[in-house]
Amino acid sequence: MTTPGISRLSAGLMLLLLAGCQQQSAKTLPAAELAVKPQWLAGDHHVHTHYSVKWDNSVFPPKPILGGDAKYSIEHNARMAAAFGLRWMVITDHGGPNRARLALEQAYPELLASRAALPQILQFYGMEFDVPGNSPGGRHASLIMPKTPTEAQQLFQIESRFNGRQGVPPGPEKAEDSFMLKALQAMAALPDTPLLLVNHPARLAKGLRQYFKVTPKQLRDWQDTAPGVVIGMSGAEGHQAATLNPDGSSKAGGIRGEYPDHPTYGGYDQMTARLGGVWDSLLAEGRRWWVTGVSDSHGHYTDGWADFWPGQYAKTYVLAQQDYASIFAALKAGKIFVTTGDLISALDLTVAVKGAAQGVGAGETLKVKANDELVLRLSFRDPDAPNGGGFNPQVARIDLIRGLITSTAANGQAGDQSRAADRNNDEAPATKVSQRWYAGDWRIQSDGSAMLEWPLGRINQSQYLRLRGTNQRDELEPAPDQPGENPWHDLWFYSNPVYLQLSAN
Structure with a gap:
């Protein structure tokens, strides 16, 4: 879907206006409530x-520029990041010889x-980990350290020993895929276990389902090796401003996300966006596999680069208190959209048993019996304010996606049956859109939030539910993004899943 460029005042002036609005909003947040609820x-x-x-490789050892x-x-x-409404961020610089x-x-x-200067935004320490293996340059992951007094030393230990591009030159062992498994084992053995999410997993795919550098098998291998470390992948990719000129007009031939051979879909990697695809094949194994959104910000498009500011376009929301430990725990638990x-x-x-006041949310499991009547409760907020592009988009449709869990899971991770399955499986044929809701189907509350309740009936097999929403009323599946497409006109959100476990009794 190709649309005209953004009509606006100068980019710099708009950013200043938006920054002022966002900072004012952040100041009015109830600090006491943020700290508790x-x-x-x-x-x-x-x-x-x-x-x-x-x-600079003209000197030895190479000198950083x-x-x-x-x-x-x-x-x-x-x-x-704070100006565009973020409450937390992770610094993820990438590697090299030293x-x-x-x-x-x-x-x-x-x-x-920076932490001392801007305590209102929590700043985690991490890196973009260069995954060891054959041609590691195309395989990256966000490595996030929990905030501790020894976070820097623990990251140094991992990076200096295991990062794929570390070394002058990197040792030959770093060309082996098995070395990544050793790295993950070392991460899991740290005193303070980090988190790892695979970045832009299908960026170098040669076509639809033609994965290159990152395969479904590797995703499974990595999580099975360190299930407490490997928690998912980015879905909404960075470099979304690659289709914009510095003045905000559309750049002919610009590719969203800088995916060279096969495009994103509504700004999302095909491993997330394809219904019944890679993500669903992982969820169908009972895996706790989360998707997120990132800026991958290197430089702003108004400075001639391909990126938005952190939080200007994509946001990862976690349900947490405003402290490091709570946000880290929410990421790990999948309390994310x-x-x-x-x-x-x-x-x-x-999702709750009908008549029950409490249910479970994203990342959680509800144990149910065959005769339990289930109900879905949905609440969301569509902010009535300009976004980072100066637009005020509206939710046009929400899709309820249901998939069956077809293999046994143990302790919330893949169990023996999934280990025996096709490790490169990228299909979950039982996953379907079971319901579509439009603007007239939800009701607006006095606080501005939208709500609806929907009967789910009984289930006869364990399954998961997730949501997808968009400002595209009639685009029933996200379409491949076209060169020069304006990202502000094609918007989507994704929830992480709720699991329904059918009990024998």
């Missing part, structure tokens, strides 16, 4: 700074200073 808090777990360096592959300081990124030392001695002290273009700012999907 879990709320939907927006964040971004894939942000680059000027410590994503390039390397600060700002070589990303433009802004940590504090500048944090200020813009980036582990650079990160420990220079980047980490700058992060500490992702949206683009500020289409929504809250999304509560709850």
Whole structure:
């Protein structure tokens, strides 16, 4: 879907106006309530700074070129993230011959200073991990450290030993896929276990279902090796502003997400967006596999780069208190939804036994009996305000997606049956859109939120439910993104799943 460019004042002026509005909104949030009651808090777990360096290989050892592959300081990124409504972010600079030392001695002290200067936005320490294996340059993951006094030393230990591009040159063992499994085992053995989400998994795919660099088998292998570390993948990809010129007009031939051979779908990677595809095949095994949205910000499009500011376009929301431990735990537990273009700012999907006051939400499991009547309760907020592009989009449709869990899961992770299945399986044929709702189907409450309740009936097999919504009323499945497409006109959100476990008794 190709649409005209953005009509607006100068990009700089619009950003300043939006930043002022967002900062004013952040100041009015009730601090005491944020500290106690879990709320939907927006964040971004894939942000680059000027410590994503390039390397001068004319000298030995190679010398880092600060700002070589990303433009802004940590504090500048944090200020813009806060201006666009984020409450947390993760610094994820990428590696090279001796980036582990650079990160420990220079980047980490700058992060500490940024935390002190901007305590209103929680800033996690992490990196874009270069996955070891054959041609690791196309395989990246967000590695997120829990905030502890030894976070920098623990990340240095992992990066210096296992990062695929670390070393002058990297050791030959880093060309083996098995070395990634050793890295994950080392991560899982750290005193403070990190989280890992696979970045842009199908960016280098040669076509639909023609995966390259990252395969469904690898996703399964990685999670089975370290189920407490590997929790999912980014769905809404970065570099969405690659279709925009610095003045905001559409760039002919620009490709959303910079996917060279096969496009994104509504701004989402095909591993997330294809109904009954890779994501659903993982969920059908009972896996706890979450999807998120990121900026992958290196430099803003108004400066001639391909990115939005953190939080300007894609947001990952977690249901948490405003503290590091709560946000980290919510990410791990899958209390997450992702949206683009500020289409929504809250999304509560709850499934309960009919008549019960309490149910379960995203990332959780409801144990039910065969004769239980189930009900779905949905609440969401469509913010009545301009988004980061100056538009005020409306939710036109929400889809309820149901899939069967076809293999036994143990302890919330894949069990023996899924281990024996086709490791490269990328289909869940039982996954369907079971219901579509339109604007007239939900009711607006006095607080501005929208609500609906829907009967689910009884189930005869364990299953999962997830939601997908869009401003495209009649685009029943997200269409392949076209060159030059304006990302602000094609917006989607995704919930993470709720699991229904059928009990024998």
